[in-house]
Structures are given as C-alpha cells and as structure tokens.
Amino acid sequence: FTVLCHESDKPLFEAVRINEYFRDLGALARIVSDPELKSFTYRRLQLFQARFDLHCMLNSNEEKQVQRMVPHRDFYNVRKVDTHVHHSAAMNQKHLLRFIKKKLKTEPDTVVINRDNKLLTLQEVFASLKLTAYELSVDTLDVHADNNTFHRFDRFNLKYNPIGESRLREIFLKTDNLIGGRYLAELTKELMDDLEMSKYQYAEYRLSIYGRTPNDWSKLAEWVCDNNLFHENVRWMIQIPRLWHAYKEANTKGLNSFNDLLSNIFLPLFKVTLNPASNPKLHRFLQSVVGIDCVDDESKPEHRFCSSLSSAVAVDVAQKPALLVLVVLRRSKHQEPQHFA
Numbered sequence: 001f002t003v004l005c006h007e008s009d010k011p012l013f014e015a016v017r018i019n020e021y022f023r024d025l026g027a028l029a030r031i032v033s034d035p036e037l038k039s040f041t042y043r044r045l046q047l048f049q050a051r052f053d054l055h056c057m058l059n060s061n062e063e064k065q066v067q068r069m070v071p072h073r074d075f076y077n078v079r080k081v082d083t084h085v086h087h088s089a090a091m092n093q094k095h096l097l098r099f100i101k102k103k104l105k106t107e108p109d110t111v112v113i114n115r116d117n118k119l120l121t122l123q124e125v126f127a128s129l130k131l132t133a134y135e136l137s138v139d140t141l142d143v144h145a146d147n148n149t150f151h152r153f154d155r156f157n158l159k160y161n162p163i164g165e166s167r168l169r170e171i172f173l174k175t176d177n178l179i180g181g182r183y184l185a186e187l188t189k190e191l192m193d194d195l196e197m198s199k200y201q202y203a204e205y206r207l208s209i210y211g212r213t214p215n216d217w218s219k220l221a222e223w224v225c226d227n228n229l230f231h232e233n234v235r236w237m238i239q240i241p242r243l244w245h246a247y248k249e250a251n252t253k254g255l256n257s258f259n260d261l262l263s264n265i266f267l268p269l270f271k272v273t274l275n276p277a278s279n280p281k282l283h284r285f286l287q288s289v290v291g292i293d294c295v296d297d298e299s300k301p302e303h304r305f306c307s308s309l310s311s312a313v314a315v316d317v318a319q320k321p322a323l324l325v326l327v328v329l330r331r332s333k334h335q336e337p338q339h340f341a
Contacts, residue, residue, distance in 0.1 A: 079200045083237075087205040088160055088173040088184075090191055093138050096162065099187055100141075100172065104133040112171045113178055125167060153297040175207070175223040185227035195233040204290065206237045211265040212252060218268065221285035235290045240265060242296035273330050286335070 031037060091099075103110075108123035126132065131140070138144070141162045149156040162168040175181035188205075195201050209216050223229075224236070247255050255261055268282065276283035 077200050079202065081202040081204060083204045085203055085205050087188070087207050088169075089143075090203070090205055091187055093141055093143050095190070096143065096172070096187070097136060097138055097141055099183075099190070100162070100168075101133045101136060103183065111178065112183075113167055115167065119178075122171070125171065129163065129165060131163070176219055181223045181227075185223065185229060188227070188229050192229075192231040192234055195231070202233045202235075204235050204237050206239045206293075209238050209240055209265060210243065211240065211261045212247065213254060214264050214268060216264060216268075217272075217282055218279060221279070221282040224285050225281040230288055234288075236285070236288050238289055238292045239295045240292065242294060273333055273335060276335075283335075 103122060104126065109121050111119045112122050113120050113125060120128070142164060143159050143162055145156060145159050149159060158164065160169055160173065162172065170177050171179075172183045172187070175184055191203070195203060207220060209220065244258055244261055247261065255264075268279070269286070272279045272282045272286065
C-alpha cells in the first residue's frame, strides 16, 4: 500500500525496506541475548529495587500523610483504564451465569443456532446438553482462567467456551451469529452501565478481525453501530490473530496468498479513510477505535527470515507496513480516534 500526496504525488510515508527491518531486528535479538549485558542489567535492576525499598522505608509515612491531605481523591475515585481486555471475556463468570439463566427463563423459545441444517431454540440447545437453568453454576460454566492456563495457550482458549461447548460461545459470545450477536450486545450494554455507575472506571475492549473475507470490518461495524455500542467510558481495540498458517492448511476459500489476507484487513480501512461516505458505519466505528494489535501464542518460537524476500503474493511476508501507512493517511485526513477525556 502506498499513499501519495495530492499536491506533489510523492508518498506521504516512506517505509523502511524489509531487509533493513530484519537486519535491525536481528541486531536487537543479539543485544537481548548477550550474556554480559544480561548480567549488567540484572545487577542494575537489583540496585534500583534496593533504592526503592530504602525510599519506602524512609518516606512511606510522609507520603501517606500527604495523600490524606488531597481532597476528594483516593484509589476508588481516581480514573482508571482497564486495558487488554478481550471483549468476550470482559464480564466476570457470575455476570455471564446470571445472564444465561435470565435468557433461559425469559427467551427459551428463541431460535439461536443452526446445527446440522436444523434450527434450535435456546431451550433445545440446553436440553441437548442435558442441563437446566437450575443445574447451572459457576463451576459448571468453567470459564475462569486458573493456574492450569498459565503458559498453556490451548487451555486458555478453551476457557472461552462455556461448559466446554463451542455452540454456547457462538450463541452468547459472538458478534456474527444467527441472532446477529444480540446477546453479546446486551451483555456489553450491561458492562457499559456498570462502568457508568462506577464513574471513574474506563475500559478498552478488544474485538477480533480475522481477515478471512473483505466484509469482516463491515460486519463488525454494523454490529457496533446497529446496537449503539458507544460509550464515553469505552474505547475499542482491534486485534488481528496471526492465523495465516491455519487458513493455509485449511485451504480457506478466497485466501490464495498472504496478500489476500492483508487486502481483506487493510483495503477496507484505506477505502473508508479516503471516502467516509462509502461505508458510514465503519467510518463511525473507527472514530472509537484507538489501536490495532497483532496477537498470537507468544510462547511459540519465531521463524528466522532470510535477508532476501520476494513479494507477499509469492511468500507469506508483506513488503510494506500497511498499518503505518494507514496511520499517516488517517492523520492527514484528521480522522484520528477519540481518546478518553
């Protein structure tokens, strides 16, 4: 992706060549793994910790006294922002349990899912699981990330499935399902109401864009706008899972190369930035998006890249950092996101 200046036809942003990027990345990796540097930094951190402990021992009482003199300010009425909160896990397990029980009681006959070409109501789904609302509990849901999920990304992901059932995740925790993500939207509004009541608490919820189709952004923006999920205490963060290897192994339709994946992720953003009227809902949604992150199982070792790389159409590497180009373009159009007041 290249964005040209309207007046001079020169690029708004000159990207660093990919070979130069990987050369610098290799230099940083060598610095981080240097044994002498590790010893030096370890001793330096110990020194800083000792100085901080000495400061606490000498000055903690004075700091507490000064803090008591500040009017109308303590831990509970200082503004706080919860970051890196996966939206599907934003509610606690008791909140999710209470919501599921309420829907089983008030909407048992709502058609919620299509399984094997058969439409099932919410009551029929739980009947197939041999469960009733009375039998549901926090322990039955099993969505709490405990010590068993530490350094186990596979177990961590399974916690997103209430009762270990992917169909319940699809019904209650997905934006794109048979009911148009209505249950998740209602849960989100309850979370927003809680934030408004706490007054000093803000949140940055994460939504995923997978890049399987060019319509991913439009569908997500429609879900947010149609359900009016905008709040002064909430901003949205987009995370892009690094799943190209899985799409490639599954021969995902429409993804013939890594370049197709990049186009699905970034092309809609460039189009709506240049012409907001082409997709008003996406344009509105992007005003509350504060960033884009790329996520994966960080415990996996990264592959070493060679110094010479061809285009993304031929191999699974992008030549130009589209995200940086997009940021520069949106700034030039004065379309930067709204930040917390």
